[in-house]
Amino acid sequence: MLDLTYDTPKPKTIAGAKQDWELVIGLEVHAQVSTNAKLFSGASTKFGAEPNSNVAFVDAGMPGMLPVINEACIEQAVCTGLGLSAKINLESAFDRKNYFYPDLPQGYQISQLYHPIVGEGEVLVELGPNSSGTPTARLVRIERIHLEQDAGKSVHDMDPALSFVDLNRTGVALMEIVSKPDIRGPEEAAAFVVKLRQIMAYLGTCDGNMQNGNLRADVNVSVCAPGQYEKYQATQDFSHLGTRCEIKNMNSMRFIQAAIDVEAKRQIAILESGGTITQETRLYDPDKGETRSMRSKEEAHDYRYFPDPDLLPLVIEQSYVDAIAASLPELPDAKKTRFMADFGLADYDASVLTADLDSAEYFEAVAGQTNGKLAANWVINELFGRLKKDNREIEDSPVTPTQLSALIALIEAETISGKIAKDVFEISYTTGRDPAEIVETEGLKQVTDTGAIEAAVDQIIADNPDQVAKAKLNPKLAGWFVGQVMKATGGKANPKAVNQIVAAKLAE
Ligand code: ADP
Ligand code: MG
16 A cells, blocks of 8 residues: 655765764654553543542552553554554463562553564655655564553652652553664654654544653664665574664654764764674763663563463454454545645645644645645645744634635636735735635735736836836846836736736837
8 A cells, every 4th residue: 555656765874984884773662542541540641630640559559459451542552553554463462571660669561572462564754855856765664563551750850858759650551663673864763753653643543742751762773884784684684783772762853863873973983993882771861962871781581571460361353453444544645645646746745734634634625625736835835834933733723724725716716916815815814804805805806907907007118218218128127117017006917917018018
């Protein structure tokens, strides 16, 4: 189903002192599942509640409390898997990952190490045009998606001597989306997260709010000599790749890119001076612009993983998956392709208009009633520009799709010029009035009556004999007459007609 008429972009290369290096990146994206209740309790997931008010006994790790799976979380994970063209595993299971943390009262996190609910999938990550103008995209393979519990929050900055804990987040469902190491540069990594966020927003499975921590990523980075990655691709043998380091918990697109860049350079410096990379978990410090070692890489056995004895294996029916598949909304790739086909849009415009559902719906409502290309221009250039100036979202647009398409229809019918249309748009935007009414009341109709235009041209020619003499020698000066006529008619004269009449009169 994926449209692969894209060119494959070149990987990011960093020139070291001795040789060129390529980047290899794999992401583990933690996406909070959009549901009202937590993964194994009925406590609310609402953000910003009073600390420790959304906590069930099981979330607080009270002895003898039993987890009960929230079916809504399963449905959302399956839905996300289908949105990433992934294999849905009809049998999965939950494991305990044991470790101590003050904000993890159970003493373990329930996760899915051995049998995740979603298997391999893929995501098309668009990356803009290459030097010859062809759009490029990377197909990033998904390794798996598993469901797991989030931890709570330790608060260290409320008191100089005490730490506090807020368990509201404890037990909230996360989807961990693990990519294969198919991402080849910092921009691609950010674009991958943007694409995941877009798909999940279309599906309604994660709100993607990075500020609230609802979407965050662990970034795995390694470097290799050119040619090594192709060997890995041919064999799927990881030994062709360099040793990776994992940078934990990145919650902004900017930091993801900056962290990858400094981490790759750190590794290159070590390798070129004859050292080796130690596989470890690192933290990115945006103030210092560096990554620092946090702990050495821990293996599954360090966590004493074992199947959670309180939870049965999770078995779902194919018919359940089919029902979710049948109710999937149109996804970003499909919508973009359809916009390009139905409305004659360029790849870039179609990407911009499908970036979020509200924009796509707004555009489609406009384009459905008028010329698609003009609609795209007006939505992207005028409307988005104006909304941005006011810091407003598309759903709060004071100009409705019906009003914008009516405005475009007035341009198409040559009732108003494109220039006057911008004034009408501004009036409509600030007052909410209908374009046709504005044009009528303000007397903005384009003068297409050639008689009236001729009269205006004659008058200006009669008043400016010197200019006429000059213009007869230099036809470029005709522009001056056109300007005068437009001025005399308050910008309402049809520019095409004015140009023609001025040229004809000056040639007499
Ligand atoms: P672990 O279970 O030890 O965390 P995984 O196999 O799950 O290891 O891989 C974790 C992430 O690291 C995945 O996103 C994967 O794509 C990425 N990854 C694996 N090898 C490399 C490598 N050589 N360079 C960069 N990323 C890698
Ligand atoms: Mg991992």
